[in-house]
Amino acid sequence: MSHFTRVRTALRDPELLVQALAALGFTTVETHDTPQTLYGYQGDARPERAEVVIRRAHIGGASNDIGFRRRDDGTFEAIISEYDRSRYDQPWLTRLARAYGHTAALRYAEDNGYEVESDVLEENGRRRLVLRRYT
Secondary structure, three states: OOOEEEEEOOOOOHHHHHHHHHHOOOOOOEEEEEEEEEEOOOOOEEEEEEEEEEOHHHOOOOOOOEEEEEOOOOOEEEEEEOOHHHOOOHHHHHHHHHHHHHHHHHHHHHHOOOEEEEEEEOOOOOEEEEEEOOO
């Protein structure tokens, strides 16, 4: 039975979180208004609960569910098993935060009348996003 680790994030918006996870390849993600049970690799219910959940079936055969639980301050904490932390570690969480930021910037642009002039992902992982608004 794997131990689950909780990792604080600065992520707040569940819709943006789901879109960021999709950008990292997770196209099947559950969102709930109330925390749902996470399951271990044997299908056993764990005491950990989360509002945003990637079920183990969409991660890998020996994996556990990955969850994101809302904290009292409005941010989400990632709940990842010790086993899955070998793949979904701090660099992965950094990529997730970058994808979240990119998604948030695109939403801001759309909501405020900007057009995307260019959106380039550089080799070093940085993203250059140029927005323009014509008045």
